[in-house]
Amino acid sequence: MKQFTSPLLQQTYELRQSIRRKEHTGVTSGLVEGAMQGNVVILPADWANEFLLFCQKNPVSCPLIGVSEIGSFAMPELGNDIDMRHDIPEYYVYRNGEKVESRSDIEDLWQDDMVAFVLGCSFSFENALSKAGLTPRNIEEDVNVSMFDTNIATTPAGRFFGNTVVTMRPYTPKEAIRAIQITTRFPKAHGAPLHFGSPEAIGISDLSEPNYGDAVTIKEGEVPVFWACGVTPQAVIRNAKPPICITHAPGKMLITDILDTDLAVF
Amino acid sequence: MKQFTSPLLQQTYELRQSIRRKEHTGVTSGLVEGAMQGNVVILPADWANEFLLFCQKNPVSCPLIGVSEIGSFAMPELGNDIDMRHDIPEYYVYRNGEKVESRSDIEDLWQDDMVAFVLGCSFSFENALSKAGLTPRNIEEDVNVSMFDTNIATTPAGRFFGNTVVTMRPYTPKEAIRAIQITTRFPKAHGAPLHFGSPEAIGISDLSEPNYGDAVTIKEGEVPVFWACGVTPQAVIRNAKPPICITHAPGKMLITDILDTDLAVF
Known part of the structure; x- marks a missing residue:
């Protein structure tokens, strides 16, 4: 287990590891007080630019806090050693706009052209x-x-x-x-x-x-x-019908290392 | 007529003068965009300290923006040449908690021990x-x-x-x-x-x-x-029953030289 000097970074890292090992599979509300949690949308690259524009046009419902490199499942600006294929308690898989399954891991679904988006959460x-x-x-x-x-x-x-x-x-x-x-x-x-x-x-x-x-x-x-x-985005994906889209299950979020207050105003 | 370099100070001064001459006798909502308007409470000195404390305890309903010296009808921190006896379009006079008259001028009611309070206005x-x-x-x-x-x-x-x-x-x-x-x-x-x-x-x-x-x-x-x-304060004065209390008539306020934005936060 990695050791961090910040107790918060230790907590967020350990919670993500626990989620990765599927020891924590439930909702994340109230966990690691002070750490931002994120909504997740994963799309193939040829859908990603339009989704990025959608977020820009809808900043209240889709406040982007992170976008991965094409094909990369790391999210270094949001946390230490994040793996977007494992670190969410439950994933929803949408194919052609329909939710076809929920699962705890998406390693075998990951594609080299995928882009992961993380949106702030209430x-x-x-x-x-x-x-x-x-x-x-x-x-x-x-x-x-x-x-x-x-x-x-x-x-x-x-x-x-x-x-x-x-x-x-x-x-x-x-x-x-x-x-x-x-x-x-x-x-x-x-x-x-x-x-x-x-x-x-x-x-x-x-x-x-x-x-x-x-x-x-x-x-x-x-x-x-x-x-x-x-x-x-999950409501919108049902209309847009991309061949594949992977999201978090509502309430089961990505735990980040960013402080809630880091992105606060006033 | 005095001349001011600031158009706003000229406007507020001229409006107060017009009120003093009783040319303007109506409500003041919407007049001199940008200038704060004030609620008025005038009390004898032996009631003033308790009213000051009341305002301190009730800052949302009674946000104090000015208090006169005892016996002084000027309010220099709120505007040029303010005369609290003349510069409100309509006054209410309360005696022992009862409203006994409304009038356009209180020069003959002014006492040497009176203190004027001005509260911010929505x-x-x-x-x-x-x-x-x-x-x-x-x-x-x-x-x-x-x-x-x-x-x-x-x-x-x-x-x-x-x-x-x-x-x-x-x-x-x-x-x-x-x-x-x-x-x-x-x-x-x-x-x-x-x-x-x-x-x-x-x-x-x-x-x-x-x-x-x-x-x-x-x-x-x-x-x-x-x-x-x-x-x-007018509702409260009906309970407290001071021998005399003079207020503005609701909606007919003191026009000040303070900018609305001067006392704004963020």
Whole structure:
């Protein structure tokens, strides 16, 4: 086992190793306080430029924090000894826009022309919310965050088009106002919410039936607050239908060595 | 007429002079873009220390931007040649907690022991909202902002206690999120909202019947957003019952020479 002088770098390295050995296979929310987590999209090179443009046009749902060299499964700017083929707890494999399997490892699917993209994740601001006394309900209830498909269109780029996926956390209005201020500081983790209140207004029919993740309790006096989510590319890939695309499973993220606060503003 | 090198200082001076001559007697919202406006509270000296403490304990509803010397009706830190006895379009006079009259001038009521307090006003962020495409409805409809008594308790200080008064501006949730970000920059103008959504949750029964100011249209898909208001001292004075207290009439403020952006953060 490698040794690092920074306790945080030791923790992130050891967690990635534990994920690589498939000892940790669950959701990563709340793990290694202070370390950014990332959404993952892996595409063949001839789809990568258009996806890069898609991220540029949709920086709130797709805040890029890392792009690999073509064919390289390392991600040195995001962490020590990252191997994108092994270091995510669960992968989804999409072929021609359809999810065909989920698996713990993609070594045998890796191609020499693949490019890996890592997008910031709202888990990065959950720590800041918790420290402010606004612990997200999904953390309180120890479940995956609720994620929903919406009718909020992304800006298309090349073959990529579709609607935004959101995470939902319930708060009282007073708490929501503070949560908006806090999450505004984290533009690389989706920043401020897109919406609060009426789910129907953004095309969500039932908050108890999330499209991804788990339902959480909404208490009397609380309103649902919706943030853009890095699962958005998975909705878009269903439309674009690339021959192959590999993503993380929602809630099971890449653990990076970057601090949440490194990419915060103010 | 005095001449100033700064066009803004010329404008604020001339508007105050026009108010002093009682040529301008109406609400001041939207006048002299960029200049801070202030709520006014004038109290005898033996009530002033407790009111100062009240403001310190309630900085969101009572963001102090100026305090006069005892007996002085000038306010040199807030503007050239301000005379607190003449330069507000309309004054309210409270005796023993009851509003007994409104008048355009208080020269004959001024006492040698009076202290004038000026508190920031939400009109200071209305300009920033308008520039962001979020023109407040009261400006669009050319009426005074809607103000409401609430059940949100202030923190008491000495003889001062009571509930917070709020202003209300309707926005869609998406607009409200942006308005929260924008107004957060203006802590001396009440900063971010206190509440959005259900009026009943903060003790307001009917948005079409404001306690002060005018009702505004709320459109389909909009939610009411509530900011703390510098009329709060007037609600508190009704409880504290000082022998005399003079305030501005809601919406008819002191025009200062301070820039809205001078006291902004970020």
